Amino acid sequence: MCHSQDRTPSEVGRDLVQWFLENQRDLPWRRDYSPYGVWVSEIMLQQTQVAAVVPYYLRWMKRFPDVPSLAAATEDEVLLYWEGLGYYSRARNLLKAARLVMERFGGRVPDTEADLRVLPGVGPYTASAILSLAYNRDVPVVDGNVERVAARLLDLDVSAKSPEGRREVLRAATQWLVPGKARFYNQALMELGAVICTPAHPKCLACPVAARCLALRHGTVENRPVRSPRPRWEELRVAIGVLRENGKIYIQKRPEGGLFAGLWEFPGGKALEAETPRVALVREMEEELGVRVKIVDKIGVVRHAYTRFRVTLHAYRCVPDPPGQIVRPRACAAWKWVRPSELDLFAFPAANRRLIQALRKAADAGS
DNA sequence: GAACCGTGGGA
DNA sequence: TTCCCAAGGTT
The missing domain is CATH 3.90.79.10 (Nucleoside Triphosphate Pyrophosphohydrolase)
Incomplete structure (x- = not known):
């Protein structure tokens, strides 16, 4: 049941891409997809909602418009521009990484998985996001949105965080990927999760892939992805x-x-x-x-x-x-x-x- | 693998 | 008010 029998994978991808191109939100980092802009936005968006990021992103890009200007900044000033966003190691790592990009990559944001992963603050998700959004490489991304969307489309009955769940989500995201369109496909999956396939009260009536959603068919949407209990405060x-x-x-x-x-x-x-x-x-x-x-x-x-x-x-x-x-x-x-x-x-x-x-x-x- | 690392907004 | 948790990474 948790293994999708859907044998028309590319149709899911194509529907998502078309839906994204027609319905995407107008966001500042979707203007030119410059590697630096994508990088900064992806770091800011870690565990942080789009609405919270937008004003920070605009202010940041005005003050630190490129890698050299960031690399030359002091940590105190960088933190001042990050103040209120939370998870402050992101800002400190971004500064360290910008200096590393100057030293090791001549100021150019790397375009390979291995080189990106050298940068502090760039993990598996962010590396894939930069590769696909900035360079349009055919790699899938898996973030919280993708986990939720995939868990519902597949009606995954194990946690998306479990080893088996991870495998299934990655397998599906890879299978649905439309070659040559990773930039839009990956954002489509995430946009869908953020706007339609939300954690609570998903808008299934407006979903472009509702017809292929196994959780919707089985009436388990509210129970997908399966949640593990959270520790107390x-x-x-x-x-x-x-x-x-x-x-x-x-x-x-x-x-x-x-x-x-x-x-x-x-x-x-x-x-x-x-x-x-x-x-x-x-x-x-x-x-x-x-x-x-x-x-x-x-x-x-x-x-x-x-x-x-x-x-x-x-x-x-x-x-x-x-x-x-x-x-x-x-x-x-x-x-x-x-x-x-x-x-x-x-x-x-x-x-x-x-x-x-x-x-x-x-x-x-x-x- | 699990704990740690922030914040603000929405229901 | 209280609870949820969002485009994750590091140790």
């Missing part, structure tokens, strides 16, 4: 401090590797069980900075959801007490005292950025 309380002295605010840079690597943040940390956020903040400032602080007032509470955590961020204004203490930060890549207006020059995690907005709003209202 962890609830976290975090205290965060905007430490101010002589009109400047203390910020620190996150170390290489791990969460928010290379981004700047306000100091603070997790509140222990049965510890109030205020007590936690005073403790963390002592531990992290070696500074005794006095809390002036509470700025507010920010709720934020990460993939594995739900965080309630308690933010406080505070000052060194007594004044004039020497700051000795531990476990951060760098630190700085900056004027409030300079906060826009550094990349912060989204929750920190929201805190900065709240700070500005309060300052405007106060004066």
